[in-house]
Amino acid sequence: MDILDLLKSLLSLSLGDFIRRTFGTGPGTELLIDIGGVVMLSTFCLLIVIFLIWLTRKLIARMQDRIGPNRVGGRFGLLQTVADVMKLLTKEVIHPSGADWVAFNAAPILIVIAALLVWAVMPFAPGVIGVDLNIGIFYVMAISSASVIVILLAGWGSNNKYALLGAFRAVAQMVSYEVPMILALLVPIILAGTMSTKGIIDAQTIPFIFLAPISALIFYISTLAETGRTPFDLLEAESEIVAGYHIEYGGMKFGMFFLAEFINTLFWAGLFVTIYLGGYRFFGLENWVSADGYPYGRLIGLIVFFAKVFFMYFVFDWVRSTLPRVRVDQILNLNWKFLVPVSLVLLFAVAIVDKLIPTGTNAIVRMVIHLVLNVVIAAATLEILRRRGRQNRLATPGGGSGGAVAVPHDGHDGGHGHGAPQPIEDVPDVLDAPLGAREPVVVPVH
Amino acid sequence: MIPLSWFLLLSAALFCIGLYGVLARRNAIAILMGVELMLNAVNINLIAFWRYFTPDRSVGLVWATFVLTVAAAEAAVGLALVISVYRSRDSVIAEELDTLKN
Amino acid sequence: MSQQIIFFLLAAITLTSAIVVVTMRNLFHAALALMVSFLGVAGIYILLEAPFLGMAQLLVYIGAISMLIIFAIMMTRRLMQTNETPFNSQVIGSLIGSLLVLAILVLVIGRLYPLAPADAVLQTAPQVDPAVLQSSVARMGRSFVSAEAYVLPFELASVLLLAALVGSIIIAWPRRGEEDNQ
Numbered sequence: 001m002d003i004l005d006l007l008k009s010l011l012s013l014s015l016g017d018f019i020r021r022t023f024g025t026g027p028g029t030e031l032l033i034d035i036g037g038v039v040m041l042s043t044f045c046l047l048i049v050i051f052l053i054w055l056t057r058k059l060i061a062r063m064q065d066r067i068g069p070n071r072v073g074g075r076f077g078l079l080q081t082v083a084d085v086m087k088l089l090t091k092e093v094i095h096p097s098g099a100d101w102v103a104f105n106a107a108p109i110l111i112v113i114a115a116l117l118v119w120a121v122m123p124f125a126p127g128v129i130g131v132d133l134n135i136g137i138f139y140v141m142a143i144s145s146a147s148v149i150v151i152l153l154a155g156w157g158s159n160n161k162y163a164l165l166g167a168f169r170a171v172a173q174m175v176s177y178e179v180p181m182i183l184a185l186l187v188p189i190i191l192a193g194t195m196s197t198k199g200i201i202d203a204q205t206i207p208f209i210f211l212a213p214i215s216a217l218i219f220y221i222s223t224l225a226e227t228g229r230t231p232f233d234l235l236e237a238e239s240e241i242v243a244g245y246h247i248e249y250g251g252m253k254f255g256m257f258f259l260a261e262f263i264n265t266l267f268w269a270g271l272f273v274t275i276y277l278g279g280y281r282f283f284g285l286e287n288w289v290s291a292d293g294y295p296y297g298r299l300i301g302l303i304v305f306f307a308k309v310f311f312m313y314f315v316f317d318w319v320r321s322t323l324p325r326v327r328v329d330q331i332l333n334l335n336w337k338f339l340v341p342v343s344l345v346l347l348f349a350v351a352i353v354d355k356l357i358p359t360g361t362n363a364i365v366r367m368v369i370h371l372v373l374n375v376v377i378a379a380a381t382l383e384i385l386r387r388r389g390r391q392n393r394l395a396t397p398g399g400g401s402g403g404a405v406a407v408p409h410d411g412h413d414g415g416h417g418h419g420a421p422q423p424i425e426d427v428p429d430v431l432d433a434p435l436g437a438r439e440p441v442v443v444p445v446h
Numbered sequence: 447m448i449p450l451s452w453f454l455l456l457s458a459a460l461f462c463i464g465l466y467g468v469l470a471r472r473n474a475i476a477i478l479m480g481v482e483l484m485l486n487a488v489n490i491n492l493i494a495f496w497r498y499f500t501p502d503r504s505v506g507l508v509w510a511t512f513v514l515t516v517a518a519a520e521a522a523v524g525l526a527l528v529i530s531v532y533r534s535r536d537s538v539i540a541e542e543l544d545t546l547k548n
Numbered sequence: 549m550s551q552q553i554i555f556f557l558l559a560a561i562t563l564t565s566a567i568v569v570v571t572m573r574n575l576f577h578a579a580l581a582l583m584v585s586f587l588g589v590a591g592i593y594i595l596l597e598a599p600f601l602g603m604a605q606l607l608v609y610i611g612a613i614s615m616l617i618i619f620a621i622m623m624t625r626r627l628m629q630t631n632e633t634p635f636n637s638q639v640i641g642s643l644i645g646s647l648l649v650l651a652i653l654v655l656v657i658g659r660l661y662p663l664a665p666a667d668a669v670l671q672t673a674p675q676v677d678p679a680v681l682q683s684s685v686a687r688m689g690r691s692f693v694s695a696e697a698y699v700l701p702f703e704l705a706s707v708l709l710l711a712a713l714v715g716s717i718i719i720a721w722p723r724r725g726e727e728d729n730q
Contacts, residue, residue, distance in 0.1 A: 469642030
């Protein structure tokens with residue numbers, strides 16, 4: 001036991017090495033380290049939510065020209081969330097009549113478990129990772145795919161029509177958006193040649209956002225839909241189905257859904273940073289080991305990682321407070337008619353081009369080739385969208401002048417045709433409309 | 447330290463539970479659930495034999511993946527059939543679907 | 549030793565929830581038990597050092613198949629509220645039959661792979677270089693697309709999936725006449 005040793009280990013994020021030095025190596029020590037790591041990681045995830053909620057409220061308030069929480073805990077309302085948690089904890093536990101007891105109570109627990117499980121493969125700094133699975137990304141996709149069913153449990157178990165509607169929407173949206181998400185993620189996996197999160201960071205001498213910007217964009221959009229945040233938050237749209245699948249939950253049970261949402265958002269921000277922004281890499285400084293053998297570089301890596309993560313989190317909140325909610329048909333059209341085809345084309349092109357580049361090529365040359373490929377695909381996509389938009393405007397009488405974009409119904413609900421094509425807004429076509437002439441998205445009220 | 451036979455016995459037990467479900471349940475969806483259990487039992491066998499006899503080759507994993515694929519296809523088509531039958535006959539009880547019998 | 553404890557835990561979870569699946573009257577709870585059973589099997593795969601398949605199990609069985617089953621149960625839920633027995637008339641016969649099958653399987657397994665085997669290979673999983681197991685996913689991926697290995701079954705599987713996709717949509721699509729009737 002050496003206090004100085006302990007302090008240095010803490011500062012260099014190598015507490016495990018300290019424990020091994022102090023208590024000797026053995027299966028018992030390893031078990032202790034593992035359990036300690038699990039406890040620390042999940043406690044961190046649960047506690048940072050208190051800060052995240054405050055941050056989101058402050059950010060959104062500023063963007064909406066409000067002040068936000070400013071009473072509890074000083075000028076900045078720092079303790080507002082703590083007070084909210086206290087309130088949630090003291091609320092009465094309510095069971096709706098006719099609710100399915102097992103499903104109703106299991107859902108809030110399982111959703112937090114699923115939100116915490118994915119953190120196991122998040123690399124915070126060199127060597128600071130729960131477990132470096134060689135199928136890390138696949139593990140994340142599997143857990144997040146399995147966690148969709150928890151929402152179905154909550155919706156069904158509540159014995160409430162709004163809850164069930166919200167759950168159906170959630171399932172339709174999340175299952176659909178998994179497809180472009182996995183396809184987009186295959187691009188960095190091809191570039192890195194591994195599915196391990198640590199391996200992907202090691203492969204990024206140049207961050208993958210410069211090699212695969214379209215894939216990053218598709219992944220980002222799918223992430224928004226997967227976490228159910230605005231503009232894709234119609235699984236809990238307040239003005240349509242009140243609160244969606246967690247309408248019947250009160251007190252801390254609701255708090256757990258809220259918690260899981262914030263943990264998930266931070267996780268996806270972290271995964272985006274890991275895969276596309278180079279994670280904890282900071283010009284090799286993150287591997288710096290001091291003369292007496294403490295890897296202080298890990299601290300630099302951790303700081304860099306969290307700086308990037310909170311930047312991404314800011315972008316999430318920025319999008320959330322800027323964009324209005326889209327409709328169900330728009331959300332599915334955007335997915336199946338735009339994101340999936342683009343990501344398929346991108347995957348084919350990247351796989352072929354990356355195979356053609358010889359292995360010894362300079363990283364910058366490789367980056368330029370991939371960047372050109374991405375620009376070509378983006379230009380082709382925009383050109384196709386522009387043509388389609390023009391055709392649609394010409395096909396609709398009076399379409400182009402008012403700026404309202406109209407497309408004919410294309411078959412998916414052709415049974416109710418009224419002869420003339422019916423004007424509806426289609427998300428990709430909005431790109432072609434003159435700025436400022438967009439029609440506001442009208443949310444149908446039932 | 448687990449003998450291979452433990453995995454095989456687990457798989458056998460799971461298979462027989464699934465078989466019982468297929469034979470004894472009335473609801474077509476429950477019968478499908480039994481079939482899924484049986485397919486899982488088969489997969490445990492495949493992976494166990496892969497791990498104990500050919501861990502350096504991929505044949506066991508590949509076969510288990512194909513079983514997984516077939517299970518997914520079977521579930522999709524089977525449940526579509528159940529929904530279709532429910533629409534036209536208003537029942538998913540396997541015994542009541544006997545139009546061809548009489 | 550710890551491996552044996554984990555095995556028994558997983559086996560108990562899997563078999564108990566499987567029994568719940570085939571005996572529970574409430575189909576929704578049976579589907580939940582089915583998910584737990586799938587989870588136990590995924591744990592068995594990970595115990596057998598095939599984590600890729602364990603995750604595939606999670607993705608396909610829990611993320612997709614259980615979801616389909618729960619949706620089907622919801623769509624036919626009027627039938628769930630009956631108090632009839634969940635079993636058909638041949639329940640005794642099927643119990644005896646499946647127990648017989650189990651007896652035969654146990655007999656065969658006990659003869660071929662005894663519980664306390666003399667052969668070292670059967671006693672415990674062979675020690676393999678961890679790198680070999682680590683690269684098993686990469687080897688599997690390569691053998692899927694290699695002409696000497698499984699490229700034909702792989703392509704056939706994709707055709708099968710496409711056929712299942714199209715087929716199930718066509719089967720479940722409401723016909724125009726039926727839609728008018730409802």
